[in-house]
Amino acid sequence: xxxxxxxxxxxxxxxxxxxxxxxxxxxxxxxxxxxxxxxxxxxxxxxxxxxxxxxxxxxxxxxxxxxxxxxxxxxxxxxxxxxxxxxxxxxxxxxxxxxxxxxxxxxxxxxxxxxxxxxxxxxxxxxxxxxxxxxxxxxxxxxxxxxxxxxxxxxxxxxxxxxxxxxxxxxxxxxxxxxxxxxxxxxxxxxxxxxxxxxxxxxxxxxxxxxxxxxxxxxxxxxxxxxxxxxxxxxxxxxxxxxxxxxxxxxxxxxxxxxxxxxxxxxxxxxxxxxxxxxxxxxxxxxxxxxxxxxxxxxxxxxxxxxxxxxxxxxxxxxxxxxxxxxxxxxxxxxxxxxxxxxxxxxxxxxxxxxxxxxxxxxxxxxxxxxxxxxxxxxxxxxxxxxxxxxxxxxxxxxxxxxxxxxxxxxxxxxxxxxxxxxxxxxxxxxxxxxxxxxxxxxxxxxxxxxxxxxxxxxxxxxxxxxxxxxxxxxxxxxxxxxxxxxxxxxxxxxxxxxxxxxxxxxxxxxxxxxxxxxxxxxxx
Numbered sequence: 001x002x003x004x005x006x007x008x009x010x011x012x013x014x015x016x017x018x019x020x021x022x023x024x025x026x027x028x029x030x031x032x033x034x035x036x037x038x039x040x041x042x043x044x045x046x047x048x049x050x051x052x053x054x055x056x057x058x059x060x061x062x063x064x065x066x067x068x069x070x071x072x073x074x075x076x077x078x079x080x081x082x083x084x085x086x087x088x089x090x091x092x093x094x095x096x097x098x099x100x101x102x103x104x105x106x107x108x109x110x111x112x113x114x115x116x117x118x119x120x121x122x123x124x125x126x127x128x129x130x131x132x133x134x135x136x137x138x139x140x141x142x143x144x145x146x147x148x149x150x151x152x153x154x155x156x157x158x159x160x161x162x163x164x165x166x167x168x169x170x171x172x173x174x175x176x177x178x179x180x181x182x183x184x185x186x187x188x189x190x191x192x193x194x195x196x197x198x199x200x201x202x203x204x205x206x207x208x209x210x211x212x213x214x215x216x217x218x219x220x221x222x223x224x225x226x227x228x229x230x231x232x233x234x235x236x237x238x239x240x241x242x243x244x245x246x247x248x249x250x251x252x253x254x255x256x257x258x259x260x261x262x263x264x265x266x267x268x269x270x271x272x273x274x275x276x277x278x279x280x281x282x283x284x285x286x287x288x289x290x291x292x293x294x295x296x297x298x299x300x301x302x303x304x305x306x307x308x309x310x311x312x313x314x315x316x317x318x319x320x321x322x323x324x325x326x327x328x329x330x331x332x333x334x335x336x337x338x339x340x341x342x343x344x345x346x347x348x349x350x351x352x353x354x355x356x357x358x359x360x361x362x363x364x365x366x367x368x369x370x371x372x373x374x375x376x377x378x379x380x381x382x383x384x385x386x387x388x389x390x391x392x393x394x395x396x397x398x399x400x401x402x403x404x405x406x407x408x409x410x411x412x413x414x415x416x417x418x419x420x421x422x423x424x425x426x427x428x429x430x431x432x433x434x435x436x437x438x439x440x441x442x443x444x445x446x447x448x449x450x451x452x453x454x455x456x457x458x459x460x461x462x463x464x465x466x467x468x469x470x471x472x473x474x475x476x477x478x479x480x481x482x483x484x485x486x487x488x489x490x491x492x493x494x495x496x497x498x499x500x501x502x503x504x505x506x507x508x509x510x511x512x513x514x515x516x517x518x519x520x521x522x523x524x525x
Contacts (some may be wrong), residue, residue, distance in 0.1 A: 003034060004054040006101040014056065017077045021059045021103075024069040029109070032057040040087065040104045040471070042094035044387040046451035047438070052525070053096040053473050055082070058104040064228050068188040070105065074506045075186070080519070081105045082508050083226045085124035085127035085159030088152065091390040091436065092163070093473035098510035099522060105226070107387030108156075114229060115205075118143050121234045122179065122205040127158045127227065131371040144237040144355070144501045146174055146369030153371025158230040162220050163470060164407055166432060167426060168366040170323060171235045172273030173427060180204040181216050186502035191215075191225070205231035211367065221470070222494070223508035223516075224501050235369065237355055238323035242333050243364050244350040246340045247314030251301075253404055254316050256343045258431070260426070261318065264399045265338060265426055269332045272367055274320035276402075276431075277423040280491055283307045284378035284421060284438070298414040314347075321367040378421065384440030388421075389450055391457045400433060401466075408460050409435050416449045416456075432457040432469070458482060473510075477524050480513025495520075 005014055022030045031037065040055040059081075061067045074081050080102040087095025087106060095104055108238030116137065123134060133150040134157055138145055148167035150160045161174040164259045166358045171177045181193045184379040194210035195203040208214065219225055248257055257276050264270040280299065283292070293303045308315055318340070333350060340346050351359065359365055365372050379386030391409070395401050402424060410420040411433070422435040437453055453473050458468060472477040480491050494514045498505075505516030515523050 003032075004056050004101050005258060006056050006103070007099070008078055011083055013077060014079075017073060017079055017103075018057055020073045020077075021057075021070060022280075024066055024073070025059055027059040029062075031060075040095045040097075040106075042090070042096040044090050044094065044441075045096065045388060045472070045474070046387075046389065046441075046447045052100050053093065053098065054100050055095075055104045056101045058106050060106045060109050062109045063189060064182075064184055067105070067107075067184050067226060067228065068190075071184070071186060071188050071506070074103070076505050078504055078518070079103060079506065080509050081506055082511075083107060085156030085162075086130060086154070088155045089159065089163060089231075090152070091388050091472070092470060096473060098473050098476060098508065099519060107226075107228075110228065114185055115144070116141075116234075117141060117205065118145065120206055121145055121236055122231055123157075123234055124180075124205060124229055124231045125157050126229055126428065127156055129157050130154050131157055131160075133157075134420055135369070135371050138234075145234040146171075146237055147234060147371070148177070148369065149371035150174075150175065151366065151367050152373055152376065154373065157232065158227060161230060161232060162227060164220055166273055166427075168273045168275065168425070169321070171233065171272040174190075174232070175217070175220060177229060177233045179206070179233060180231035181207050181219060181227050182228050183219055183225040185225045186504065186507050190228075196339075207290050218497075220227045223511035223514055224497060225445055226507065236370075239355050240326040240329050240353065241323045241368065242329050242350050242352050242368055243321050243359055244319070244333065244336070244348060246318040246320075246346055246348045248316045248318070248343060249308075249314060249345040251315050252403075253314075253343060253346075255403045257316050257318050258399040258402045260339050260343060260396065260425055261320075264320075264336055265397070265428055269322075269335050270320045270426075271323065272321040274318060274426045275423060276426070277313050277317045277319065278420060279304055279308050279313060279317070280419050281378070281421050281423050282313050283311060284381040286311070286377075288383060288420070289381050290383060297417050297469070298419050304406050319364070319367070378436070378438060381419075381421065381438050382440050382446070385442045386438065386440045387450075388436040388438045389454060389472050390470075391435040391437070391454060391461075392468050392470045393435075393458075393461045394469050395433045395435050395466065397426070397429050397431055402433070404464060405433050405461070405466065408431075408464065409457060412453070412457055412460055413437070416453045417446070418449070418453070476510060476513045 081101040082097035083105040084095045107127035110126040112126045114124040116123045131153040148169045148171040164175045195201045424431040437450045439450040505518030509519040
């Protein structure tokens with residue numbers, strides 16, 4: 001692995017910058033050897049892209065004061081920094097920087113759970129706090145609150161929220177349940193948003209807005225500042241809950257699943273982020289592809305039918321939860337059961353739990369606020385050195401839109417030799433449609449196909465009027481270009497703000513397609 005250097009610094013000046021960083025955070029917390037920098041390479045990036053997203057070093061501060069000093073050094077050397085919380089944003093780039101040669105600002109040592117307020121059901125955390133950490137803290141102290149974990153529990157609570165990630169309880173929209181931030185701007189100034197702007201503020205995590213304009217959302221998926229603390233609302237532990245699975249027998253039942261689920265979400269019969277899971281996605285959690293088929297190309301429909309029959313699942317499987325007092329749970333479930341019973345051939349089963357009960361099987365734990373790592377089981381699906389990259393369009397909550405996105409994506413994946421591994425997660429008026437391209441990193445044909453496929457899928461979606469909410473480093477510029485109303489006025493506004501807040505262009509150049517003036521020529525590279 002050949003060392004990468006910042007694109008605008010000589011070797012001598014770069015070494016001086018590293019020495020300056022070491023004087024702030026300690027030599028052990030400045031990493032520049034090839035062995036240590038492997039931790040900052042995206043393990044799932046298709047190989048043709050890998051050389052474009054390499055870190056020159058990593059700096060690990062432990063406090064806001066250290067971040068301020070690191071920023072001062074970066075400004076003095078015009079050295080680009082790439083902040084990460086824990087660097088586990090896999091399928092979208094991991095800890096790797098968009099601009100090759102950037103120094104990763106790794107905030108995982110800032111891992112304090114600053115506060116948990118049981119009465120008002122909120123937490124205030126630093127970037128290095130994971131879902132496992134926060135869950136363990138609540139259980140250890142007997143606090144009857146639930147977190148809403150992302151699919152992989154080792155990820156950062158703060159980092160996932162800033163990427164508008166989602167989970168599976170009633171608090172599954174992480175951005176919507178965030179309240180109050182502390183942010184370090186590029187000039188070293190520390191800002192608290194909302195009610196936190198009062199020096200002795202007591203309502204920082206209780207009310208989002210404060211007085212005047214609201215800025216929390218401005219720091220999500222942006223490069224306008226470094227979020228050092230984040231407040232989030234937690235879900236009170238329900239006295240009872242129920243986890244249900246609906247099995248639908250036909251491929252065309254996706255439309256019925258969406259049309260049945262939407263009114264149940266809108267009237268809050270079902271309050272959680274329910275999941276509509278395809279049969280292959282289900283199978284990849286319990287088996288490998290060769291258990292079913294050893295041919296090339298996508299699985300034939302006859303094989304998918306065999307999977308459905310042998311695993312006793314549906315062609316589509318709807319997973320949802322109901323929370324509350326036992327009688328409320330039963331009444332809401334009865335309503336949901338009646339609704340799904342109108343779909344011909346549908347079957348439904350449910351498991352009931354009391355407060356504090358742990359669900360049967362780890363796969364359902366996320367809907368009960370229990371973090372897990374089961375999501376990575378699917379990396380074994382294709383065999384070899386498994387990896388995946390995700391295509392993540394937003395879908396309006398209608399059966400027609402869901403079928404359109406599914407059909408187009410499935411056909412394009414098949415053209416490139418991949419199975420449709422995907423599903424939909426239900427917001428209130430939208431669906432997150434997550435389509436994973438699973439490939440073997442040791443197979444050059446699969447790697448090249450996986451890399452090419454992402455732009456093709458995005459172009460297909462844009463032609464139908466859809467856009468992604470999140471994407472890999474390699475396609476950030478392409479994704480931003482899809483938002484083209486009025487000659488790309490939104491991106492122009494973002495870059496105007498970027499240049500005002502960070503005139504030296506040191507924070508995360510290229511993040512979400514936003515390039516500062518100093519690095520704008522790198523767009524698309």
